[in-house]
Amino acid sequence: MTAAARHATRGGVTTVRDLGDRGYLALALRDAVAGDPTLPTIVAAGPPITTPGGHCHFLGGAIAGTAGTAGGAAGVRAAVRERAERGADIVKIMASGGNLTPGTRPERSQFGVAELRAAVDEAHRLGLPVTAHAHGTQAITDALAAGVDGLEHVSFMTADSVEPVPDAVLAAVVARRVALGITIGVKPVPGFTPPPAVLSRLPLLHAGGRRLYEAGAVITAGTDAGIAPIKPPDVVRWAVAQLAGIGMTPVDALRAVTSVAAAVCGLGDRKGRVAPGFDADLLVVAGDPLRDPAALHDIRAVYVRGVPVSH
Incomplete structure (x- = not known):
């Protein structure tokens, strides 16, 4: 993880949000940042809350209990409290299955509204935001009903396609300013491609993202950095150009990241802008990324909290 974090800074990524680790390792790395200027600022969730055998259960965040039961809600509350006690910055919960975990399906829900609401209520009581991994429409709808602060992926996947963004969901995410981490960002690597289940749905995924963007939703690039060679720790550099696929203007794409x-x-x-009083986190490139996003790969210097980083 330390090597991946340094890879990120060398690529101009000065702050990262880690939404799923094993054994709270990202929190330990976050706390080491003060003594190591080569590391980015880290916002950490710890192991994502999931179901036994559910998406990313191998990270250790599975809880007992059946969806919709009081026992399940109690288990979720306890899991949130554990993360707060360990110092997590945010709570991540797997509202649906995902492509990464055999035996789970993106379109299937893993928690009911009662459990998701329990997670949100407990997290907000403890001063923490909640973001939900949610692919299927039901999981997205339930997470919104529960009051989550963010949604990751928000793809509206079905077993073999992608559903249009429902009007009610669109209205809710825009009115409540729910942060959407759209899954985007791929580095071209010979011999590697995204999973077929993703590639076959890409036009429909882009259409859904475009509708969200044009309606004024809060959108960032949720890159899934680090999970494959096509998604290295600094993959967000490629996401900027690819955000054009959902209709983003170059300036909005840069703002998104x-x-x-x-x-x-x-x-x-204190982050994300070059302004007085903000941290001196700077990526210096040759060229104008507003005209040519590929300029982001012509790195001349990186500064993390005012300290130059070799690249």
Whole structure:
């Protein structure tokens, strides 16, 4: 994880949000940042809350209890309290299954509204935001009903396609300013491609993202950095150009990975902008990324909290 964090800074990523680790390792790395100027600022969730055998259960965040039962809600509350006691910055809960975990399905819900609401209520009581991994429409709808602060992926996947964004969901995410981490960002690597289940749905996924963007939703690039060679720790550099696929203008794409992302991470008062009083986190490139996003790969210097980082 330390090597991945340094890879990120060398690529110009000066702040990261880790929404799923094993054994709270990201929190330990976060706390080491003060003594190591080569590490980015880290916002950490710890192991994501999931069901036994559920999405990313191998990270150790599975709880007992059946969806919709009082026991399940109590288990979720206890899991949130554990993360707060360990010093997590945010709570991540797997509202649906995902492509990464055999035996789970993205379109299937893992928690009911009662359990998701228990997570939100307990987290907010303890001063923590909640973001939900949610692919299927039911999981997205339930997470919104529960009052989550953010949604990751928000793809509206079905077993073999993608559903249009429902009007009620669109209205809710825009009115409540729910932060959407749209899954985007791929580095071209010979011999590697996204999973077929994703590639076949890409036009429909982009159409859904475009509708959310045009309606004024809060959108960041949820890159899933680090899970594959096509998603290295600094993959967000490629996401900027790819955000054009959902209709983003170049300036909105840059804001999505800087000032908007900083606000979503709870750091909008000191990150994401070049302004007096803000941290001196700087990526210096040759060229104008507003005209050519590929300029982001021509890195000349990186500064993390005012300290130059070799790249």
